[in-house]
Amino acid sequence: MKVLRPHSVDDALELYERHPDAVPLAGGTDFMVAWNGGSENGRLILDLSALASWRRIRDTPSMLRLGALVTHWQLQQETLVKKKFPLLVDACATIGGRQIQSRGTLGGNIANASPAGDTFAPLAVYDARVRLRSAAGRRKLPFMDVFAGVKKTHLRPGELIELVELDFPKKPARQFFRKVGTRSASAISKTVAAGLLWLRRDGTVRELRFALGSMAPTVRRLYSVESFLLGKKPTPRVVKEAVALLEADVDPIDDLRSTRFYRMEVSRNLLRAFLRSGS
Amino acid sequence: MPKKIELEVMINGQKQVYRGPAFKRLIDVLREDFALTGTKEGCGEGECGSCTVLLDGELVNSCLIPVCQAEGARVETIEALGTPTALDQLQTFFLTKGGAQCGICTPGMIMSAWVYVREGGGSDAASIREALAGNLCRCTGYQHIVESVIATVQASNRRTRKK
Numbered sequence: 001m002k003v004l005r006p007h008s009v010d011d012a013l014e015l016y017e018r019h020p021d022a023v024p025l026a027g028g029t030d031f032m033v034a035w036n037g038g039s040e041n042g043r044l045i046l047d048l049s050a051l052a053s054w055r056r057i058r059d060t061p062s063m064l065r066l067g068a069l070v071t072h073w074q075l076q077q078e079t080l081v082k083k084k085f086p087l088l089v090d091a092c093a094t095i096g097g098r099q100i101q102s103r104g105t106l107g108g109n110i111a112n113a114s115p116a117g118d119t120f121a122p123l124a125v126y127d128a129r130v131r132l133r134s135a136a137g138r139r140k141l142p143f144m145d146v147f148a149g150v151k152k153t154h155l156r157p158g159e160l161i162e163l164v165e166l167d168f169p170k171k172p173a174r175q176f177f178r179k180v181g182t183r184s185a186s187a188i189s190k191t192v193a194a195g196l197l198w199l200r201r202d203g204t205v206r207e208l209r210f211a212l213g214s215m216a217p218t219v220r221r222l223y224s225v226e227s228f229l230l231g232k233k234p235t236p237r238v239v240k241e242a243v244a245l246l247e248a249d250v251d252p253i254d255d256l257r258s259t260r261f262y263r264m265e266v267s268r269n270l271l272r273a274f275l276r277s278g279s
Numbered sequence: 280m281p282k283k284i285e286l287e288v289m290i291n292g293q294k295q296v297y298r299g300p301a302f303k304r305l306i307d308v309l310r311e312d313f314a315l316t317g318t319k320e321g322c323g324e325g326e327c328g329s330c331t332v333l334l335d336g337e338l339v340n341s342c343l344i345p346v347c348q349a350e351g352a353r354v355e356t357i358e359a360l361g362t363p364t365a366l367d368q369l370q371t372f373f374l375t376k377g378g379a380q381c382g383i384c385t386p387g388m389i390m391s392a393w394v395y396v397r398e399g400g401g402s403d404a405a406s407i408r409e410a411l412a413g414n415l416c417r418c419t420g421y422q423h424i425v426e427s428v429i430a431t432v433q434a435s436n437r438r439t440r441k442k
Contacts, residue, residue, distance in 0.1 A: 001302035003345070005301075025345075028343050029325055032304075032344070032345070033324045033325055045345075047347055049348045096325070096326075098391065099325070099331055102337040102338055103337075103344070
């Protein structure tokens with residue numbers, strides 16, 4: 001096992017350009033499991049853990065910038081994250097026990113692109129943007145455009161995730177996060193949901209964002225449900241119609257953790273619980 | 280980029296020099312290179328928490344850390360607490376309250392509990408269970424472990440009141 005351990009971002013980008021087959025390593029909570037299992041022998045490792053500048057959380061008047069190496073534990077301690085992005089905090093609290101939370105990073109979680117990434121549903125409803133860097137330059141992707149499939153992203157060779165940007169949202173009327181798994185720590189989710197709802201004064205929907213993880217190869221926003229509810233009051237009849245539309249935006253599988261049938265049923269229940277909460 | 284590296288790491292307050300493969304796991308370095316065999320390996324997959332140590336004050340699973348990531352860091356293991364003749368209070372209560380049975384999860388369990396007590400955690404069982412969620416035990420059913428931590432918190436509260 002050969003390891004490259006750059007101490008500056010420029011060095012990291014240059015090394016990755018020269019060795020595009022290297023495995024970028026952040027907290028290692030996923031990669032090290034595979035390595036311990038013997039399946040990653042002989043890989044060249046680009047260890048990013050010495051890039052201190054990517055561990056920072058910074059705010060501007062309009063947004064929060066979360067460095068790629070910010071850990072899931074760190075996110076739960078930060079006052080501004082707790083206040084403005086509580087769904088992300090809730091999600092981070094369900095990612096393994098504290099030992100995993102204090103190693104696993106936001107950028108690593110995204111780059112890993114698991115269909116069951118627990119931060120993804122919150123990042124999807126907060127309309128996050130992901131900033132990428134390579135030796136050639138920078139670019140920005142809307143969070144929903146990062147994923148190409150199971151464990152696949154649209155990152156180009158030599159490109160690393162530098163940070164995640166989150167615009168401060170207007171205070172929502174309702175917000176919702178729920179992970180359904182066998183045990184809150186140490187369990188990969190069967191399904192995970194995040195929702196934000198803004199209402200007009202007359203009780204009609206001004207804006208709705210709802211996302212589900214573990215329900216398709218990548219995290220999904222329920223665009224059909226969201227657009228159907230715009231301008232409507234979430235009465236029991238409307239909610240029933242909205243829940244019936246859920247199927248259009250997801251495509252869950254049967255696997256060792258759960259079945260397609262169960263995942264569909266529980267997701268419909270989660271959406272219904274969210275839309276009816278507060279009424 | 281040599282496969283073998285040399286790095287400094289502070290282990291239980293002592294500066295140590297490690298020479299060996301860059302990607303050796305921290306748990307193996309602790310046990311094999313520094314003879315600190317208190318840290319146990321359970322699953323080797325980051326699920327069970329048996330190998331829990333502190334890295335720069337943060338709770339981590341040492342089976343998931345390549346030693347290169349511990350360069351210049353502070354590592355604290357179960358050996359940082361008490362010695363067999365002078366046990367730490369947590370160790371004493373794990374012993375007297377039946378918090379330890381087969382012993383494999385115990386060092387990791389105590390490290391998590393140590394951080395919990397040190398950070399001022401209270402004596403309510405729910406918070407303790409939450410703080411220990413990353414540590415699995417197949418013997419005790421957890422209740423005795425929770426009681427050991429409660430006893431430690433209560434004892435340290437009594438000490439603070441006396442002062």
